Amino acid sequence: MxxxxxxxxxxxxxxxxxxxxxxxxxxxxxxxAGFGNSKNLAAQFYLRDMRVLKVMFTAIVTAMLLLVGGDALGLVRSEVLFVNPTHLWPGIVGGLVFGVGFVVGGYCPGTALVSLATLKADGLFFVLGLFVGVTAFGESVGLFQAFFDASGNYGELTLPALLGVSPGLVAFGVVAMALAMFFVAERVEAHFAARDGGKPC
Amino acid sequence: MLTWKRAGALLALLLGAALWLFGSPSPEERLAAQAAALEARLAAGEAQLEPFELLELGHNPGLRLELLDLREENEFNLFHILDARRTTLPELATPAFASGLPRDAVVVLVSNGEGRAREGWKLLSAQRVPRVYLLAGGIHGWLQAFGFQARLGLTRGDCPLDDCRRYTFEAALGDRHPESDPGVQSLAGREFTRKVKLQASARRKAGSCG
Incomplete structure (x- = not known):
């Protein structure tokens, strides 16, 4: 089990x-998946290449189906899995900071390491910046602690509990949402490809 | 035309629909499906907490303990362990009860012996309640462990789940008997195996797209 x-x-x-x-x-x-190349990643934000959305949501849908299916079949003890507590406002602020860093630098932390592993110079500089940022945050975390602890702290929150529906229904809804997003994403990619005359961004 | 991409999308949609329709079994169905595995965990002693550990947990101010007493109302009124609250097996079988238990709590089930507590443990475990245990030996084990053997000795014949009361108290004082809380000093020199894994509150802020 x-x-x-x-x-x-x-x-x-x-x-x-x-x-x-x-x-x-x-x-x-x-x-x-091409995530070791910052051009592929940054293109997501300019709607030219939606592979980040598609790969990440495919991973989310796959993991979700396996987890919910395993739980229903009694193969997964979901009660012992760690649920990251929801801190709403710190999450929003952190997400914005993360997003700005992502679009400016072209990487997120994991993909920067992938890039470094393939000896890309921009990956090296991004990882160095990552260490500087982690150190700066670690040294100043006391300034944000009260905000983190008290602002929108909802504890371990899950969609089935929040919506009061079964995990299976949430799984179906997320799959349907992901497929709809993929459909729209491919139309958007095609639109910009036609507008840019087939040139890469 | 059915491409690999479309086939994958169709498969995901079908799996999602199957989970919606069949992926939320009732507590009874979960229990039936996991009966053998749960019995094996009980037989291995994975769920039974010694009375000394329960007393220690009850005196841990940093821990949320949900002590659920499954005995009859008159037995609960006669005597119960400090901070216990009474409930019943049918209540435990309702999803609302299980989902209402705090996720960070240690849940301990108590009955006279272990019979009802074992049934309750299976019901809550099948519903994925984390950190559920039962008091080893029940109230009888508690009284025995803390040296109140004089309370024991009552014998009864017909005994469902092998869980009948064998103790006597002169008055129904609930948790105002000294036996309700023998105090942490009772743990001095006791050696026992701890089942509940406690850890310092760790702040996990991580979360990454990779």
Whole structure:
């Protein structure tokens, strides 16, 4: 039954080896999706290349179907899974800061590491900036702590609990929403491709 | 034309629809599907908390403890452990009850022996309530562990779930008996295996697109 207790089954060292392997596979998948190239990523914000939306939502839909299906079949003990607590306003502010960094730098943290792994110079500078930002935030986090703790703190919030519907209905709704978004995204891509005369952004 | 992309989209939509229609089994269906696995966890002693650990948890100010007493009302009124609240097995079987329990609480079920508590543990575990345990030996185990054997000794014949009262109290004082809270000093020198894994409150702010 999932989640697996890796420490118990393969030992601490074995578990860490598996974490490294999972990280490598994740990075490999990102690279194969073209996420090691900042031009591909930044093009999302100019609506020329919607692969970020499509890849990320495909990953979300796949993971969601496996989790909800595994839970329904009794294969996943969802009660022991960590649910990231919702801090609404800090999440919105952080999302905006993150988005600005993403569109300016062309990467998010994970894709910057993928880019660095393929020896891209912009990836190197982005990762250095990432460390500077992490250090600056870590040193000044006390200034934001009250905002983080008290502003829109909803605890462990899930869509089924919030909407009062079954996880299966939420899963179906998210799948339908993702497919509709993919459809619209491809139309938008086609529109801009025609307007730009087929030239890459 | 059916391309790979369209086939994938269709498959995702069908899976989503199947989960909508069949992916939310009732508590009874969940229990039936997981009966063997839950029995195995009970047999392995995974869910049973020793009375000493329960007393320790009850005196931990940083912990939210939900102590649910499944005994009859007259038994609860006669005597109960400090901070326990009474409920019933049919109530535990309702999704509203399970979803109303705080997600960060440690839930401990109590009955006279272990019979009803084991049934209740299976009901809540099948509904995915996290951190559910039961008091090993029930109220009988509690009284035995803290040296109140004089309270025990009542015998009864017909006993559903092997869970009948074997203790006596002169008055129905609920949790105002000294046995309700033997105090943390009772734990001095006791050695017991802790089942509940406590950890310092960790702030996890992480969240990344990758």
């Amino acid at each position: 999932f989640p697996l207790d890796l420490d118990a089954s393969v030992g601490h060292l074995g578990a860490n080896a598996l974490y490294v392997l999972a990280g490598f596979l994740f990075g490999f998948a990102l690279e194969q």
